[in-house]
Amino acid sequence: METALALAGPGYAPPSLVHGGEVAETEDVVWWIVVVGFAYAVALAYVAWCRSGGGTGEISFGWSGFKVVCKK
Numbered sequence: 001m002e003t004a005l006a007l008a009g010p011g012y013a014p015p016s017l018v019h020g021g022e023v024a025e026t027e028d029v030v031w032w033i034v035v036v037g038f039a040y041a042v043a044l045a046y047v048a049w050c051r052s053g054g055g056t057g058e059i060s061f062g063w064s065g066f067k068v069v070c071k072k
Contacts, residue, residue, distance in 0.1 A: 039066060040066065043059050043066050046068050046070070047068065050070035050072075053072070054072065055070045055072040056070070056071045056072075057069070057070050057071075058071070
């Protein structure tokens, strides 16, 4: 038993992390999430208003953005 303990290597040491500066473009990503989320909330509100008036609202997604249609 004593020999097994003598052969064991050193204990675990967590790796040291070095942070060299700021992460680039984090604020831009956060603002894009806020803008897209706000646009989607406006689209949902418009569809809810359209349905309350007796219409059929549709939201479609594409590379150019949201397309919201209200058919009555």
